[in-house]
Amino acid sequence: MSDVLLSARDLTKRFTSRGPYGRRNEFTAVDGVSFDVRLGETLAVVGESGCGKSTTARIVARLMEPTSGLLEFEGEDITHASGARLAAYRSNVQVVFQDPFSSLNPRHTVERILMAPLDYQGIAPKGGRRAYTRELMERVGLNPDHAHRYPKQFSGGQAQRIGIARALAVDPRLVICDEAVSALDVSVQAQVIDLLRRLQRESGFSYVFIAHDLAVVRQIAQRVAVMCKGRIVEQGPCAEVFDDPRDPYTRTLLAAIPRINPEWDRRRRAAG
Numbered sequence: 001m002s003d004v005l006l007s008a009r010d011l012t013k014r015f016t017s018r019g020p021y022g023r024r025n026e027f028t029a030v031d032g033v034s035f036d037v038r039l040g041e042t043l044a045v046v047g048e049s050g051c052g053k054s055t056t057a058r059i060v061a062r063l064m065e066p067t068s069g070l071l072e073f074e075g076e077d078i079t080h081a082s083g084a085r086l087a088a089y090r091s092n093v094q095v096v097f098q099d100p101f102s103s104l105n106p107r108h109t110v111e112r113i114l115m116a117p118l119d120y121q122g123i124a125p126k127g128g129r130r131a132y133t134r135e136l137m138e139r140v141g142l143n144p145d146h147a148h149r150y151p152k153q154f155s156g157g158q159a160q161r162i163g164i165a166r167a168l169a170v171d172p173r174l175v176i177c178d179e180a181v182s183a184l185d186v187s188v189q190a191q192v193i194d195l196l197r198r199l200q201r202e203s204g205f206s207y208v209f210i211a212h213d214l215a216v217v218r219q220i221a222q223r224v225a226v227m228c229k230g231r232i233v234e235q236g237p238c239a240e241v242f243d244d245p246r247d248p249y250t251r252t253l254l255a256a257i258p259r260i261n262p263e264w265d266r267r268r269r270a271a272g
C-alpha cells in the first residue's frame, strides 16, 4: 500500500486583475508545484513572503481551486470535488492559521468555536458537546473550565491552542499549519511546536507546515520544499536540504539565519 496521503501535481494558480485603462493583468502565484505528503510526516513549505506558500496551502485545503494541476487525497482526485465529496475532504484536511484572533470568531465561546467543524459536518460528538469540548481543551493544554470564555480572554499562545483544538475536532488526517507559530513569542512558539509534535505522535496525522523561519522548520519537519517565485526550487529530507543545499536560493535563505545549523555554519565558515 502507498504511504502517500496527499499528492499535488503541477499545481498552478493564476490571478487576474484589472490594470490601468482596464487592461487585464495576469499573475502566476503558484507555478507548476508538485509534492507528496506521506502518512504521519511533516512536510514544510518554506520561502520568502509572496513566494506562493499561502496560495499553495489554500489550494491544498481546497479553499481555492487551482487554475490547473491535480490534487489527490488517498488516491482520489479531489482537485475540483464539490458537494459531499468536498465536505468529506474538508473534514480530513484542517487548517491552523497564522493569527488566531482573526481566525476565531470573537463573538463565539470556545465551546461553540470547537464544535463548529462538527456542526458543519452534521456530526454529534459522542459523550455530548460539553464533554468533547473539555477533552479537546485538555488535549491542547487549555483549562477545560474556560470553555465558556471568548477568544479575547486568552493570550496569543492560548488562542492558537484553541485554533489547533478546532482543527483536531473532526479527527483530520492532514493538518495545514499556515505560519501557525510565526506570530508567537519565541518561548511560546517553542511550547506550541512541542504541542504540535506531541499531537502528531498521539494521532498519527500529517502536517503541511508553511513557514518562513527555517529554524522552526528544522524542529518539526522531516522533509522540506523550498519555494521561490511560485515554484519549488528544491525539496527533500530536511537534513539533506539544510546541510547540503543544491539551489542558490536555498543557500540564500539559509545564509539569512546562520545559526540554524551549527554544522552547516561551521562548514560555511571553513569554506570562507
Ligand SMILES: Nc1ncnc2c1ncn2[C@@H]1O[C@H](COP(=O)(O)OP(=O)(O)OP(=O)(O)O)[C@@H](O)[C@H]1O
Binding pocket: 015, 016, 027, 029, 047, 048, 049, 050, 051, 052, 053, 054, 055, 056, 212
Ligand atoms: N486573491 C489574490 N489575488 C491576486 N493576487 C494574489 C491573491 N492572493 C495572493 N496573491 C498574490 O500571489 C502572490 C503569492 O501570495 P501568497 O500569499 O501565496 O505568498 P506567501 O508566500 O504565502 O507570502 P506571505 O508569507 O507574505 O503570505 C503574492 O504576490 C500575492 O500578492
